[in-house]
Amino acid sequence: xxxxxxxxxxxxxxxxxxxxxxxxxxxxxxxxxxxxxxxxxxxxxxxxxxxxxxxxxxxxxxxxxxxxxxxxxxxxxxxxxxxxxxxxxxxxxxxxxxxxxxxxxxxxxxxxxxxxxxxxxxxxxxxxxxxxxxxxxxxxxxxxxxxxxxxxxxxxxxxxxxxxxxxxxxxxxxxxxxxxxxxxxxxxxxxxxxxxxxxxxxxxxxxxxxxxxxxxxxxxxxxxxxxxxxxxxxxxxxxxxxxxxxxxxxxxxxxxxxxxxxxxxxxxxxxxxxxxxxxxxxxxxxxxxxxxxxxxxxxxxxxxxxxxxxxxxxxxxxxxxxxxxxxxxxxxxxxxxxxxxxxxxxxxxxxxxxxxxxxxxxxxxxx
Amino acid sequence: xxxxxxxxxxxxxxxxxxxxxxxxxxxxxxxxxxxxxxxxxxxxxxxxxxxxxxxxxxxxxxxxxxxxxxxxxxxxxxxxxxxxxxxxxxxxxxxxxxxxxxxxxxxxxxxxxxxxxxxxxxxxxxxxxxxxxxxxxxxxxxxxxxxxxxxxxxxxxxxxxxxxxxxxxxxxxxxxxxxxxxxxxxxxxxxxxxxxxxxxxxxxxxxxxxxxxxxxxxxxxxxxxxxxxxxxxxxxxxxxxxxxxxxxxxxxxxxxxxxxxxxxxxxxxxxxxxxxxxxxxxxxxxxxxxxxxxxxxxxxxxxxxxxxxxxxxxxxxxxxxxxxxxxxxxxxxxxxxxxxxxxxxxxxxxxxxxxxxxxxxxxxxxxxxxxxxxxxxxxxxxxxxxxxxxxxxxxxxxxxxxxxxxxxxxxxxxxxxxxxxxxxxxxxxxxxxxxxxxxxxxxxxxxxxxxxxxxxxxxxxxxxxxxxxxxxxx
Numbered sequence: 105x106x107x108x109x110x111x112x113x114x115x116x117x118x119x120x121x122x123x124x125x126x127x128x129x130x131x132x133x134x135x136x137x138x139x140x141x142x143x144x145x146x147x148x149x150x151x152x153x154x155x156x157x158x159x160x161x162x163x164x165x166x167x168x169x170x171x172x173x174x175x176x177x178x179x180x181x182x183x184x185x186x187x188x189x190x191x192x193x194x195x196x197x198x199x200x201x202x203x204x205x206x207x208x209x210x211x212x213x214x215x216x217x218x219x220x221x222x223x224x225x226x227x228x229x230x231x232x233x234x235x236x237x238x239x240x241x242x243x244x245x246x247x248x249x250x251x252x253x254x255x256x257x258x259x260x261x262x263x264x265x266x267x268x269x270x271x272x273x274x275x276x277x278x279x280x281x282x283x284x285x286x287x288x289x290x291x292x293x294x295x296x297x298x299x300x301x302x303x304x305x306x307x308x309x310x311x312x313x314x315x316x317x318x319x320x321x322x323x324x325x326x327x328x329x330x331x332x333x334x335x336x337x338x339x340x341x342x343x344x345x346x347x348x349x350x351x352x353x354x355x356x357x358x359x360x361x362x363x364x365x366x367x368x369x370x371x372x373x374x375x376x377x378x379x380x381x382x383x384x385x386x387x388x389x390x391x392x393x394x395x396x397x398x399x400x401x402x403x404x405x406x407x408x409x410x411x412x413x414x415x416x417x418x419x420x421x422x423x424x425x426x427x428x429x430x431x432x433x434x435x436x437x438x439x440x441x442x443x444x445x446x447x448x449x450x451x452x453x454x455x456x457x458x459x460x461x462x463x464x465x466x467x468x469x470x471x
Numbered sequence: 472x473x474x475x476x477x478x479x480x481x482x483x484x485x486x487x488x489x490x491x492x493x494x495x496x497x498x499x500x501x502x503x504x505x506x507x508x509x510x511x512x513x514x515x516x517x518x519x520x521x522x523x524x525x526x527x528x529x530x531x532x533x534x535x536x537x538x539x540x541x542x543x544x545x546x547x548x549x550x551x552x553x554x555x556x557x558x559x560x561x562x563x564x565x566x567x568x569x570x571x572x573x574x575x576x577x578x579x580x581x582x583x584x585x586x587x588x589x590x591x592x593x594x595x596x597x598x599x600x601x602x603x604x605x606x607x608x609x610x611x612x613x614x615x616x617x618x619x620x621x622x623x624x625x626x627x628x629x630x631x632x633x634x635x636x637x638x639x640x641x642x643x644x645x646x647x648x649x650x651x652x653x654x655x656x657x658x659x660x661x662x663x664x665x666x667x668x669x670x671x672x673x674x675x676x677x678x679x680x681x682x683x684x685x686x687x688x689x690x691x692x693x694x695x696x697x698x699x700x701x702x703x704x705x706x707x708x709x710x711x712x713x714x715x716x717x718x719x720x721x722x723x724x725x726x727x728x729x730x731x732x733x734x735x736x737x738x739x740x741x742x743x744x745x746x747x748x749x750x751x752x753x754x755x756x757x758x759x760x761x762x763x764x765x766x767x768x769x770x771x772x773x774x775x776x777x778x779x780x781x782x783x784x785x786x787x788x789x790x791x792x793x794x795x796x797x798x799x800x801x802x803x804x805x806x807x808x809x810x811x812x813x814x815x816x817x818x819x820x821x822x823x824x825x826x827x828x829x830x831x832x833x834x835x836x837x838x839x840x841x842x843x844x845x846x847x848x849x850x851x852x853x854x855x856x857x858x859x860x861x862x863x864x865x866x867x868x869x870x871x872x873x874x875x876x877x878x879x880x881x882x883x884x885x886x887x888x889x890x891x892x893x894x895x896x897x898x899x900x901x902x903x904x905x906x907x908x909x910x911x912x913x914x915x916x917x918x919x920x921x922x923x924x925x926x927x928x929x930x931x932x933x934x935x936x937x938x939x940x941x942x943x944x945x
Contacts, residue, residue: 116661117915118915118918118919118922119661119664119922121915121919122918122919122922122923122926125919125923126923126926126927129923129927275477276477276930276935279930281927281930281931282930282931282935285930285931285932288931289931289932294680294683294886294889294890294932295683295684295882295883295886296882297882297885297886297889298881298882298885
């Protein structure tokens with residue numbers, strides 16, 4: 105077999121043409137592939153785009169996936185002092201560190217909000233902060249993280265010792281096709297080729313749902329409703345909610361939520377009042393948390409924060425224990441729950457704003 | 472540092488930019504330092520073994536070249552071969568032989584408790600040991616003259632593109648390229664780039680994905696469906712081809728970008744029509760090494776029929792053992808030795824007339840031969856991939872007596888077809904045109920389609936974790 109004949113005259117043409125086609129496909133096709141994923145990913149990408157744009161909102165809502173239920177648009181105009189509200193909550197964000205980084209990114213791109221509303225589930229106080237970034241499930245956390253934070257963000261936010269690993273592991277994800285390959289692989293898994301036709305049809309339907317969800321998010325300033333009429337199943341109820349004691353959360357960890365403290369610190373440094381409140385919890389779970397003294401310990405922690413950070417106010421303005429009929433799964437509200445909860449916020453919004461409006465705003469943290 | 476990682480990409484960019492800007496002598500020094508860094512990235516301690524091999528063969532090479540008497544020449548050759556084989560034997564085969572000996576004694580009723588050494592297998596030791604041995608043997612047979620430049624010889628031993636998994640270069644091919652200035656032309660750049668891209672596609676998309684079909688079957692604890700075993704063996708046939716062939720292509724591509732032409736290691740091996748043809752296409756650098764430095768010195772086919780069979784058998788036995796310290800590799804070598812002997816035996820009685828019959832019939836006969844040979848090779852892969860002789864028996868039994876074409880067989884079969892489709896088309900093109908670089912002669916539109924398709928298959932479906940190459944363990 106000959107391997108050394110002259111053959112290269114046409115190669116650059118083909119190579120250059122291939123590069124041009126790849127660039128076009130990356131921009132036109134692969135940058136939108138996230139719309140084939142689940143609604144959480146659509147939310148992450150949309151909010152990344154939102155946060156990177158310049159803008160000015162009077163109130164910014166931060167929180168985990170449960171806080172996506174807040175309809176920010178419906179709060180606008182309820183108080184004359186606060187006419188614009190946006191819900192920056194993010195789903196799938198694995199560690200509380202990500203709240204702090206999200207706030208930092210928000211403040212770099214947008215005007216300082218007059219008030220921040222922060223809502224994280226009580227359980228998050230019971231899970232020990234991971235020491236390093238991506239310390240728990242590096243692949244999973246990084247996957248979520250890189251869809252929200254850019255490569256430049258990584259290099260700025262991530263500790264020095266982690267930088268090289270990030271560069272070597274994830275530089276290829278600068279390509280939209282590589283970054284979103286996860287979604288394609290989920291629709292077209294190599295080990296289920298006979299199902300591809302059916303899965304492509306499902307992806308088409310999912311695409312339609314995601315477009316609707318995206319439009320809803322734009323109309324409501326960031327709201328996502330995970331479940332329409334669904335009510336949490338008994339099976340999910342059993343696995344997600346241990347009846348007596350949940351070993352995954354511990355009172356001992358409450359003093360170790362350093363990354364929520366970082367969020368408070370950033371807000372404090374910027375003189376932004378923070379209104380902290382809990383999202384609703386299934387009544388059965390609430391009983392477990394209360395019975396073991398967890399809720400009391402968390403509330404004590406929040407009161408301590410109020411003293412430490414003068415711009416922080418913890419408000420318990422409604423009964424957070426909701427009946428399970430308001431939940432689509434063991435943590436997220438369904439449409440009925442979203443409606444009930446938003447009604448509670450709307451009813452209390454002026455009062456809540458009063459609470460933080462009168463917060464003194466010193467330039468530094470109390471010792 | 473694996474070829475399929477960003478680390479290697481960055482490493483090579485830096486080395487290549489410095490290389491292109493340096494004069495020839497400095498290029499060699501730079502490549503030597505880069506090669507040691509490349510190897511030291513895994514475990515710097517084993518650099519000492521490369522340095523020992525380098526020094527021993529450098530001195531022995533000069534000794535053989537300087538000596539006038541045959542006795543003195545033979546002495547230096549024996550020193551070189553013994554040193555190299557001792558290092559290889561200790562690090563690769565010590566535990567294997569001790570365990571086998573203990574097992575043998577246990578079989579006849581003696582209980583022995585030997586000292587167990589936890590010996591780590593140095594990466595690429597089989598490759599660079601054979602490469603450096605070829606140098607002293609070639610000088611002994613007066614095929615080449617020894618080099619006086621230690622740095623050039625050290626680079627010949629440690630040249631990073633092919634240091635850890637070949638191709639095993641012979642001194643008369645690589646050393647002259649090191650000793651003379653290289654010219655890098657447009658053809659080298661285009662061919663090198665293509666080889667790197669094609670090699671990555673073979674490794675990251677085909678081989679690493681096929682591993683997901685192969686590994687669970689060979690790791691299964693209980694009885695398995697023979698149909699799954701069959702699919703896994705087919706999958707492994709392509710996994711090992713693309714894993715090793717992919718590495719060889721990347722190595723050739725990297726070397727070619729720097730102006731070096733290293734040996735083509737695979738030439739569409741699954742299009743072989745008989746066992747002899749297979750070994751002319753599979754791991755060519757090893758098979759030619761064994762031919763030149765073992766089979767021919769043993770007498771080759773010059774000392775009668777019985778001696779020829781014996782030499783074939785011994786050569787393939789050592790070929791099997793070279794792959795690893797396990798009886799399955801020995802069995803694999805014996806198997807190939809036997810089929811080569813059988814083929815030679817059949818050929819002795821049956822001289823097929825070439826170009827006989829009409830073209831359509833010729834093609835049909837060739838296709839049948841290729842199909843049969845592929846299955847003969849696949850049975851060898853069953854021996855090769857199994858973790859023990861017992862597993863070979865279990866797998867073989869499953870294929871004969873527990874074979875069920877159930878619905879769950881369809882999915883892995885389709886995956887194998889999906890993963891290997893483009894490879895088969897390219898190999899068919901290479902086979903028909905007898906040119907491993909035939910792709911570069913295809914029409915622009917076809918090449919663009921191929922490049923874009925391969926790129927996206929690699930990016931979207933490829934295994935990005937930087938999986939090790941199978942032959943690193945040999």
